Amino acid sequence: MDFGLSEDQRLWQASLSAVLQHVAPLERVRAFAAGTEPVARDVWSALAEAGAAGLLVPERHGGLGLGLLDAALTVEALGGQAAPAPALGVYLASLALASAGRESQQARWLGSLASGQALAGVGLSEAVLGGRDGAGVEVREGRLSGRALFVIDSAAADLLIIADREGGLHLVEADTQGVHASPLTTIDLTRRWGEIVLEGARAEPLGPSDGVVLSRLRDAAWTLLAADMLGASQTLLDKAVAYAKERRQFGRVIGGFQAVKHMCAEMAAALEPCRALVWYAAYAFDALPDEASLAAAHAKAHLSEVSRFVARTATEVHGGIGITDLLGLHFWFKRVGVDRQILGGPESVRDLAARLQGLDDQAA
């Protein structure tokens, strides 16, 4: 019985933090956000060198063969730094390939994902949430047609994992004929999201089309998005507390005003249990199959609510300067804003959580 991080995991957090401070300081984040690079190669190379890219790739394919908790800790650190890094796509693709890929698919991709050379985009949105603007992907004779929106990390992807409308997953090479990628620009410029148009593109099925792999990927994505929010929210809180200790008005530091103190306390009180919730969801993904989906849904939904509160409150503690570009606080504000909505805002995710437990009206 031990519900805490291992010594290895703490060391990993520390070395990751050192790497990120070196390779993705705020100036690098700003430059990425202001530019048009599809991916920050330097950041990802440094992370891959440290071992981050292959966390979820089995050892026999050159990875570290670790669990979702390790990936979540990593994504938490990325969120904490608002780092431009295509980790989500790589982790989800690694999971999909490792759990449902054929040996040849694994051999082809897992090694280069683990080394950081290959990048992956993952499109689950329509299968999880339903389509809009005519989006959704259909399979005809093994080829994919249609449109996938909000594809994660698609900008520089070498391979794409795309869900069809029925919940089947497909592996598509990004440079295959009939694949057209274009960017969807969000408020958060530290990461890239895209739209993929498929016109009879060649694809390989990934696992059975019974929706099981989709559920696993969805659960992992929810958990990792929650981890990103956890890291970003912790940074927002830390910055607010630091600012409150330093900023003076009316002859005293503003952190001495009870109103400001209580805003900080309320952020901490809301956020601290979220850390354990994210750990729990990540641990459940690998160790408690019966609870995994529900825990992932709650991690996603609850972190979405708490992060919105923290983002807003941390900005208010900063006063006017918080809404400017000067301190860059908005990078974190927007980061959690995007994590909240991707693959379902809290209302949608809670609705799915109810269904997972048979609490919807259909189950009457």
Added chain:
Amino acid sequence: MDFGLSEDQRLWQASLSAVLQHVAPLERVRAFAAGTEPVARDVWSALAEAGAAGLLVPERHGGLGLGLLDAALTVEALGGQAAPAPALGVYLASLALASAGRESQQARWLGSLASGQALAGVGLSEAVLGGRDGAGVEVREGRLSGRALFVIDSAAADLLIIADREGGLHLVEADTQGVHASPLTTIDLTRRWGEIVLEGARAEPLGPSDGVVLSRLRDAAWTLLAADMLGASQTLLDKAVAYAKERRQFGRVIGGFQAVKHMCAEMAAALEPCRALVWYAAYAFDALPDEASLAAAHAKAHLSEVSRFVARTATEVHGGIGITDLLGLHFWFKRVGVDRQILGGPESVRDLAARLQGLDDQAA
């Protein structure tokens, strides 16, 4: 263009307040709550003498022929005092009779309602919200059978206004054969609610059975319940502010702590617009037929939310003493708790508000 109280209305508020402080001080409220009187005759007689009973009764029947705003101001004052007074039943019955009663029905009842001699119970719950525990009333050959729950002011009623399942309204004399009344005890002991069992009881229809009278009564009831919450919440706020100015801890009055100041400010900020909203709903009931139902629904739902917040926060400002019986703060706490749920909690009422505007799924 004038959206404020008239000089007459302000004078009425002042004289009402004087009457209530005299006839329904906290000791009287306590005695009523602790006892089994079905109605506080002394309180109602004094109010009737001041003119409160006949506010909505037309002048030709001995009343004052005023509008719902005047009734709302009166109920607000009753809520402000947590006064035990069967006003809701009398006002709703007066409205029903004046708007839909036959001349003979009016002649029989309105005068004695206006003089304070007759009291009325009103049962709309199942028609507005749907039934439970097998409740609901049916009409067969002009006689009523079934069960009405949460009948307003039924304890000492001489006449009953009961809605059937189809939305038709009926006038039933309380001492008619086949009418059985029993109390439903709520957290709020300053008013009485009841359950009426009807076994083929003789009844007279009140207006056409097209639901129009029911809607009007529902709108009036929602508005008056909102007014009661307004008055009770204002008292809660006033008591919290007074206590914060007086109670000392750590060498200063607690109202000097920013946390306590802000709790009071948040209550005031939430509550103050509610006053105008209640006025608007009451005014709309008589003057703006197209807006009346929506305004009534929002007054009910919004006051329910704000009152819960105020009741809780005012109690917290009082600290431990707030939860005891010593100051009697709980009478107001419970009063708004009951007003919130009667004829629909805020979720139900907002759902009805959406339907009123054609925003429900059925209207797609």
Added chain:
Amino acid sequence: MDLALSPRYAAFAKEVRAFLLDHRSQWPGPGASRAEIIAWQTQLITAGYAARTIPAAYGGHGAAPDILESRLIAEAFIDTGAPGPLGGQGVSMLVPTLLEVGDEAQKQAWIGPTLRGEILWCQGYSEPGAGSDLASLTTRAYEDGEDFVINGQKIWTSTAHLADMIFCLVRTEPDAPKHDGISYLIFSMKTPGIEVRPLRTMTGHAEFNEVFFTDVRVPRTQVVGGRGAGWRVANTTLKHERGMLGDPHAAEARLAAITKLMREETLGGARLIDNPVLRDRLMRLQGEVLAMKANGLRLLTLNLRGESPGLAGLIVKLQGCELNHQLAALAIDALGELGILYHDSPRLRADGVWQQRYMFDLGLIIGGGTAQIQKNIIAERGLGLPREPKLAAS
């Protein structure tokens, strides 16, 4: 209580509408030239629909104040869609200040051209170190012959990059108590030594500027209201600013736009409005909008009657800004994944206005007195709770 207009006012409202619609051809559109804007504003002043109660001697229309007329005029602009009279900090803040405390020469020189739109102003109050605690400002102006020489920095000067002139608080008496050492100066933004730097916010736009003063020379005659009286003068105008935020019309318009959006957009084939949880949030906000609208009517009546607005007025900024922010939040949430698109993204809805508002409104909650300062004001002035206590020297 009667929301109907008396015949005289009903006729007035009709007359304003008719005038605006009749002059539709002269409405300056989005790309209008400054000359066209000035011409329209001049027309409005002549007709009495702009600068209505400002004395004709200073370039206004010279009508007697009538709050209901002013309100009907404002509503006529909203209803007809006619471009409103010029606003901005010159008209809304400087002009009232000059009328109240300016000397005759200042009134003559500045009010008319400001009203007509010939001079645009910006406001130099806040500084990086003086936000909520404005009186601690440190921009210095020392005397040198007939001039003040100004050094320092201002922030949040929204129209500094467009403005011809600035009204500005500077510390002229560094040794006086902090509220007594401040003067209110007006001067040209073309004065040498002024540098304007755009201040980009989280919306991605530069809605504000920073303004830097290096040895900026301003004649000493440019003080308004007397040297060292700047704190009092500024408070005259801050009063005007606080009334501007939290207009229930804006919230009503937002609510209508969100309702439309939720009826039109679909996800997985279902209209957003058919999502009961989102619909409940919409209804909840509709209730709050209605409450603020009714509160606005109540405030108008209190004004008409010459009664004190009290709490009903003190809470408007806090509640109104929060409500607008919550409306934007609902729109984003209803849009779901589409609610995070921005800039010039494909599939962006409503030009990203909800995303922009969600962020910008947070600035409004903070600006013009943070929510915390507003709560202090409500508690102290509205409820009579103790003022923030003096601290022991530490």
Added chain:
Amino acid sequence: MDLALSPRYAAFAKEVRAFLLDHRSQWPGPGASRAEIIAWQTQLITAGYAARTIPAAYGGHGAAPDILESRLIAEAFIDTGAPGPLGGQGVSMLVPTLLEVGDEAQKQAWIGPTLRGEILWCQGYSEPGAGSDLASLTTRAYEDGEDFVINGQKIWTSTAHLADMIFCLVRTEPDAPKHDGISYLIFSMKTPGIEVRPLRTMTGHAEFNEVFFTDVRVPRTQVVGGRGAGWRVANTTLKHERGMLGDPHAAEARLAAITKLMREETLGGARLIDNPVLRDRLMRLQGEVLAMKANGLRLLTLNLRGESPGLAGLIVKLQGCELNHQLAALAIDALGELGILYHDSPRLRADGVWQQRYMFDLGLIIGGGTAQIQKNIIAERGLGLPREPKLAAS
């Protein structure tokens, strides 16, 4: 990270469960006599499932402390439904205090009988004028020969009407600084001059009492931890109290009960769970319960590892009490009109427990350190923000 138990602990857990189930016939039921309760408690101490780590010399079981064993024992009681070991303020607050600062005679005299349930205690800390600011208490004890003579009043003494003994804070040094003049006394509730008056709360029940002292004589030897050291002694025990509130097991049980309620109750023919707005609230609270449960596991592990719980511990009271209150609020709202019934009303659901909790929980939010005090603690101890400043003399 591994939530599975090692074989040794798994065996231990099994053993505890087996013991409890094997002794089912000795479980004291609701109407059990004091003798039966004491017998069961004595059994539990002997078996090591109560007073486990308290030295055998003082009447405990004398095992080495092992947090996981304690947890497994607690879970076994919950899972089997066996009546738990005696709690109350004597066991949870007085005993740890005596162990830490009591003298040998006090330990010998009081710990054993308290553990076995032979002596019931109440706590005399708060006073009407000393709540959050406990150190300002004014109950006086002056010396008279070998005795202290006590006059004053205590409040919130929950079990005073049942208790045999009281541990009580009194001011013995009126001229000392306020934290230094307090002593911690223990004495019999049968001492002449003590009057207990029930204190009825908003729930309608008298969950607390007021206790009045008039010339109550207590031997001076009954001071624990030294005369004038009462503030430090009391803080030893307050520490224990704060950890008691906000147990995630209780929240989980409430959530399950509400879910069941919402599946079973109908309105207008539809199950309450099928109301999407109420269901969304249920799901939201489920997420919070899960977060607090996970936080509890994290705290347990931190304890097991001997690491500081930090923020994860400081926030438990604030978040846990609020969560319980919100759960009760949802139950009331889901019940709708039935959610206001109370006392012995017909149609009352679940004996009115949700209504009772909704009110009682508000007391828990306030008691044991109000939410405002909790936020001060989180901000100051958890985040290192400045302590409340000293005020200027006014």
